Amino acid sequence: MLKRTPLYEIHQQAGARLVDFGGWEMPLHYGSQMEEHEAVRTACGLFDASHMTVVDVEGRDAHAYLSQLLANDVDKLSEPGQALYSCMLNHDGGVVDDLIVYFRGDQRFRLVVNASTREQDLAWMNECLGDFNVSLSEQPQMALIAVQGPQSKDIFAKVAEAHNLHGLFDKVAELKRFTACEHNSVY
Numbered sequence: 001m002l003k004r005t006p007l008y009e010i011h012q013q014a015g016a017r018l019v020d021f022g023g024w025e026m027p028l029h030y031g032s033q034m035e036e037h038e039a040v041r042t043a044c045g046l047f048d049a050s051h052m053t054v055v056d057v058e059g060r061d062a063h064a065y066l067s068q069l070l071a072n073d074v075d076k077l078s079e080p081g082q083a084l085y086s087c088m089l090n091h092d093g094g095v096v097d098d099l100i101v102y103f104r105g106d107q108r109f110r111l112v113v114n115a116s117t118r119e120q121d122l123a124w125m126n127e128c129l130g131d132f133n134v135s136l137s138e139q140p141q142m143a144l145i146a147v148q149g150p151q152s153k154d155i156f157a158k159v160a161e162a163h164n165l166h167g168l169f170d171k172v173a174e175l176k177r178f179t180a181c182e183h184n185s186v187y
Contacts (some may be wrong), residue, residue, distance in 0.1 A: 005050035006143040022116040024051040044149035044156075051115040054142050055125065059134040062107040069128050070101065077103035081179045088113075088124060097121050102180050112144070 002025040011018060016027035027048065029036055039045055057066060066074045072086035082103045088096040097117045102110040113121045125136055147156055153173060160169035171181040 003051070005048055006141065007048045007050055007145075011048065021051070024115060026051060040149045042149070043151045044147065044154075047146040047148065049144040049146045050142065052144060053113045053115055053118040053121065054139040054144070055111045055113065055122070056104075056137045056139060057109040057111060057134060058137075059107060059132070061132040061134050062109055065129070065132040065134045066101065066109060069125065070099075071095075074101065074103070074109070077101070077109075079103070080105040081175075081181055083178045083180055085178075088121065090124070096124050104182070110139075 002020055003023055004025050008025065011027045014027075014030055016030050018025050019028045020026075021028075036045065059065075063074060069088055070086040071089050072084050074084065076082075077084055080103060084101050084103075085098070086101055087098045090096050097113055097120070099111050099113040099121075102112070104110055111125075122136075122138065129136070149155075156172060157169050159165075160172075168181075175181060
């Protein structure tokens with residue numbers, strides 16, 4: 001049976017053509033692929049990225065653990081919300097997988113790794129724990145939405161206003177390249 005993201009029912013209601021994408025039932029398109037492509041290039045598009053594997057890394061040694069696990073320098077992440085593209089490396093320096101690491105503050109990080117390599121990545125991360133005082137916790141309940149296109153902020157502002165999410169829009173409007181903010185909402 002295919003896995004489904006928290007947004008599956010919304011995709012169904014919107015008339016998505018759902019396909020098997022690495023074991024996940026994901027939307028391929030909602031009608032014309034050409035029109036959707038053009039909309040993202042000229043206005044805005046939303047993409048369900050909830051199938052990605054989200055793992056929180058927390059604990060006294062989280063920074064040291066990630067410094068050993070990743071190719072790029074997590075010291076570059078000094079403010080909560082900053083993100084860094086990197087690769088997980090094996091003991092020989094080979095690439096296990098690529099990912100994005102987000103700094104959440106004081107020895108708290110969030111990794112977003114590929115869905116198709118979930119089991120391999122989690123196994124490797126656990127194998128590398130050694131004596132590090134770190135906890136790894138997967139976050140399968142999270143919905144991730146990528147908002148892309150030149151009018152993204154304007155369109156997001158309208159959605160935020162319609163749903164009384166003014167505080168969230170203010171956070172998003174201030175984001176710089178390769179940064180994130182957190183917001184907990186239940187609809």
